[in-house]
Amino acid sequence: MDLRYGVEDDDFRAEVREWLEQNLRGEFARLRGTGGSGREHEEIELRMAWERALGAAGWIGLGLPREWGGRSATLLQQVIFAEEYAKADAPGRVNHMGEHLLAPTLVTFGAITLQRRFLPGILRGEELWCQGYSEPGAGSDLAAVRTRALLEDGSWRIDGQKVWTSNAAFADWCFVLVRTEPGSERHRGLSYLLVPMRQPGIEVRPIVQITGTSEFSEVFFDGARTDASCIVGEAGDGWRVAMGTLGFERGVATLAQQIGFERELAHVLELARANGTIADPDISARIIDAWIELRVMRYHALRTLGSIEPGAASVSKLLWANWHRRLGELAIDVRGPGATTLTGTPYELDREQALFLFSRADTIYAGSNEIQRNIIADRVLGLPRR
Amino acid sequence: MRFEFSEDQQELRQTVRGFLERHATPDVVRAAAEQGSGFAGSLWKRLVTEMELTSLAIDPALGGAGASFVEVGIALEELGRTLLPVPFLPTVVAAAALSEAADHHGAVPLLERIVAGAAATIALDAAHASATSRGGAITVSGTVPFVADGAHAEFALLATTLDNQPALLAVELAGPGAQLDAQPTLDQTRSLATLTLSSAPAACLTAPAAGAQAIARARDVLAVASAMESIGAAARCLELTLAYLHDRHQFGRPIGSFQALKHRCADLHVALEPARSTAYYATWTVTGAPDELAVVGPLAQLVAGDALLAISRESIQLHGGIGFTWEHDAHLFFKRAKSSELLCGGRRALRTLIGQRAGIV
Numbered sequence: 001m002d003l004r005y006g007v008e009d010d011d012f013r014a015e016v017r018e019w020l021e022q023n024l025r026g027e028f029a030r031l032r033g034t035g036g037s038g039r040e041h042e043e044i045e046l047r048m049a050w051e052r053a054l055g056a057a058g059w060i061g062l063g064l065p066r067e068w069g070g071r072s073a074t075l076l077q078q079v080i081f082a083e084e085y086a087k088a089d090a091p092g093r094v095n096h097m098g099e100h101l102l103a104p105t106l107v108t109f110g111a112i113t114l115q116r117r118f119l120p121g122i123l124r125g126e127e128l129w130c131q132g133y134s135e136p137g138a139g140s141d142l143a144a145v146r147t148r149a150l151l152e153d154g155s156w157r158i159d160g161q162k163v164w165t166s167n168a169a170f171a172d173w174c175f176v177l178v179r180t181e182p183g184s185e186r187h188r189g190l191s192y193l194l195v196p197m198r199q200p201g202i203e204v205r206p207i208v209q210i211t212g213t214s215e216f217s218e219v220f221f222d223g224a225r226t227d228a229s230c231i232v233g234e235a236g237d238g239w240r241v242a243m244g245t246l247g248f249e250r251g252v253a254t255l256a257q258q259i260g261f262e263r264e265l266a267h268v269l270e271l272a273r274a275n276g277t278i279a280d281p282d283i284s285a286r287i288i289d290a291w292i293e294l295r296v297m298r299y300h301a302l303r304t305l306g307s308i309e310p311g312a313a314s315v316s317k318l319l320w321a322n323w324h325r326r327l328g329e330l331a332i333d334v335r336g337p338g339a340t341t342l343t344g345t346p347y348e349l350d351r352e353q354a355l356f357l358f359s360r361a362d363t364i365y366a367g368s369n370e371i372q373r374n375i376i377a378d379r380v381l382g383l384p385r386r
Numbered sequence: 387m388r389f390e391f392s393e394d395q396q397e398l399r400q401t402v403r404g405f406l407e408r409h410a411t412p413d414v415v416r417a418a419a420e421q422g423s424g425f426a427g428s429l430w431k432r433l434v435t436e437m438e439l440t441s442l443a444i445d446p447a448l449g450g451a452g453a454s455f456v457e458v459g460i461a462l463e464e465l466g467r468t469l470l471p472v473p474f475l476p477t478v479v480a481a482a483a484l485s486e487a488a489d490h491h492g493a494v495p496l497l498e499r500i501v502a503g504a505a506a507t508i509a510l511d512a513a514h515a516s517a518t519s520r521g522g523a524i525t526v527s528g529t530v531p532f533v534a535d536g537a538h539a540e541f542a543l544l545a546t547t548l549d550n551q552p553a554l555l556a557v558e559l560a561g562p563g564a565q566l567d568a569q570p571t572l573d574q575t576r577s578l579a580t581l582t583l584s585s586a587p588a589a590c591l592t593a594p595a596a597g598a599q600a601i602a603r604a605r606d607v608l609a610v611a612s613a614m615e616s617i618g619a620a621a622r623c624l625e626l627t628l629a630y631l632h633d634r635h636q637f638g639r640p641i642g643s644f645q646a647l648k649h650r651c652a653d654l655h656v657a658l659e660p661a662r663s664t665a666y667y668a669t670w671t672v673t674g675a676p677d678e679l680a681v682v683g684p685l686a687q688l689v690a691g692d693a694l695l696a697i698s699r700e701s702i703q704l705h706g707g708i709g710f711t712w713e714h715d716a717h718l719f720f721k722r723a724k725s726s727e728l729l730c731g732g733r734r735a736l737r738t739l740i741g742q743r744a745g746i747v
């Protein structure tokens with residue numbers, strides 16, 4: 001057991017820090033602190049340009065093998081990059097779905113031609129992706145997917161509807177879970193297709209969230225098309241591929257996210273000191289608890305970094321989602337009555353208000369709290385299904 | 387960066403667990419708790435002489451194994467699983483404090499006695515006793531409550547003031563001026579005694595200016611030790627509860643198949659595993675990152691204690707009527723959980739301490 005960073009890690013950290021310092025300048029300087037959950041609408045064009053700058057410098061897909069344009073970076077190096085990125089308050093990434101969900105899926109399950117076609121666009125920050133899993137009738141129960149696709153004249157024809165699709169409004173492509181065997185049920189007969197978003201057969205209707213902003217949309221497929229080759233894995237094998245996509249989280253994102261959490265908590269503490277609420281024993285206890293739990297999350301993330309044990313991702317998801325949701329409540333309580341009015345119309349939220357409202361989503365998306373508990377109970381604790 | 391136990395450490399765990407599974411059976415634990423006034427004497431002898439567990443982290447030059455506190459933590463965790471009433475925790479915390487004082491005064495012979503099999507105890511609340519020196523001879527007086535395993539220890543390390551300066555002293559418990567009164571305990575797997583000192587001769591283990599720091603550090607190591615013990619107990623208690631949820635049938639199905647209970651068990655797992663990570667991290671800081679110990683020690687104690695309390699509470703509830711009986715072990719874990727919390731001063735005090743050390747309040 002040795003929990004220090006090695007010299008080579010420190011060197012790598014210095015390189016990352018240096019690059020960020022040199023590049024978050026000029027026009028990009030104003031990107032600091034923009035984007036991220038609940039604020040995906042901010043500076044979207046400039047953040048896309050920033051994504052391309054990251055790609056040109058080789059900072060996207062660090063963990064991918066060199067032959068795919070990655071750096072073959074170790075997990076720890078990926079953590080270091082993400083930590084330094086967060087420490088620099090660099091902007092929320094516009095292509096999380098492409099980099100962290102689709103790219104590893106392509107590497108694991110995709111045909112070489114698909115890898116050649118799509119990985120460079122992700123690694124250069126040029127093609128942005130969204131995830132088309134959820135449907136009106138298929139949320140937690142993803143196997144209830146009904147959107148269907150059929151091969152017609154050398155391409156897939158797709159009909160149906162997705163919902164809650166984050167970033168659909170600006171994404172270039174969508175990875176979609178569809179039913180390709182008519183009459184099939186549940187996990188069978190599904191396929192994982194890659195579909196261009198800008199085409200006549202696709203209509204994107206943004207949905208306004210409780211924050212008044214909109215980062216997810218309904219996506220209607222009405223005779224939408226994608227080339228027959230744009231399928232990851234075999235036809236009918238989509239469930240396995242989709243589950244693979246969900247299983248790539250190995251704790252890198254978790255550790256990086258904690259840097260952002262630290263900043264949010266520091267801000268709440270600063271506010272509590274400034275307005276005197278720190279003297280309220282309830283508030284100070286909650287702040288200390290939040291601080292303690294954040295440390296605990298870090299130690300746990302370090303111990304489970306790279307873990308492929310079933311349930312490890314579920315524990316981490318429950319921890320951070322609940323923590324962040326509580327932080328939202330703490331933040332608004334620290335604000336006090338002042339938080340009941342807005343800084344502007346139509347519905348302009350300040351930091352605490354946005355945190356308070358957006359963090360309600362944390363325990364719902366990417367597997368709700370209840371679904372994570374099911375996973376832990378069934379796969380880790382081995383409790384009987386019936 | 388490598389957050390995992392080495393092969394040697396895993397082997398140590400297997401050896402200790404194997405030994406305890408064979409010998410520290412629930413019956414043995416019960417007997418020691420109920421009739422043995424909280425002391426499994428013959429098993430203790432084997433743990434220290436045959437297994438040499440108390441000398442794990444003692445300097446090889448003094449006959450110890452020269453391991454780190456991580457190894458000690460593994461043994462604490464394994465013993466925590468069994469709730470076996472033995473003076474292991476106070477002895478190893480005393481050994482750690484003595485090792486740090488080893489270039490001073492009388493620490494070396496005391497460490498050698500631990501290597502030879504002596505149990506020690508440690509009482510770190512300086513408010514209860516005070517000492518004076520006269521012509522080089524130190525005597526200490528006061529009444530020290532809740533001395534862990536005092537009745538089975540040969541000597542005690544005592545936080546006190548020596549001529550109004552914080553100091554860590556060693557006192558012979560069978561010596562003149564020292565009287566121990568064992569107390570009946572709520573948690574019978576833990577033996578507690580009141581130590582009355584009237585001008586008892588003592589040796590000082592700390593330099594005049596270093597006493598406060600040595601006491602604080604010993605307290606933080608004690609916190610880590612308690613965290614590891616709690617993690618072991620919590621894990622075992624959860625295992626027993628899960629096994630019951632498989633076995634017990636109601637409404638024609640195992641009660642563990644009811645989602646209401648599944649989700650509660652999942653939450654217990656989510657309480658335990660991060661607390662475990664924290665406790666492991668804390669054992670590493672004892673030697674690996676001493677600067678972090680002041681925060682991480684109490685923090686580990688807090689979250690591990692919380693996990694044990696949550697799990698042991700739910701364990702009683704999820705066992706139904708049988709969980710409320712004297713015969714079932716559920717109450718042993720529950721009582722251990724509460725007594726651990728109360729003896730560390732309560733979770734509120736612990737939280738405030740962490741808040742202070744983190745610079746929040």
Ligand SMILES: Cc1cc2nc3c(=O)[nH]c(=O)nc-3n(C[C@H](O)[C@H](O)[C@H](O)COP(=O)(O)OP(=O)(O)OC[C@H]3O[C@@H](n4cnc5c(N)ncnc54)[C@H](O)[C@@H]3O)c2cc1C
Nearest residue numbers: 131132133134139140141164165166361364365366368370
């Ligand atoms: C901000 C945000 C962004 C999102 N982005 C995307 C995206 O980009 N792409 C995408 O495909 N989806 C996205 N989603 C959708 C998200 O994955 C779903 O909302 C989630 O899977 C839950 O599905 P649902 O909304 O249909 O709720 P339901 O599944 O209907 O759940 C309703 C309630 O019932 C509970 N429940 C359901 N089943 C069980 C069960 N078996 N046991 C116990 N409780 C149960 C749930 O936990 C929840 O509390 C996003 C959601 C949000 C909030």
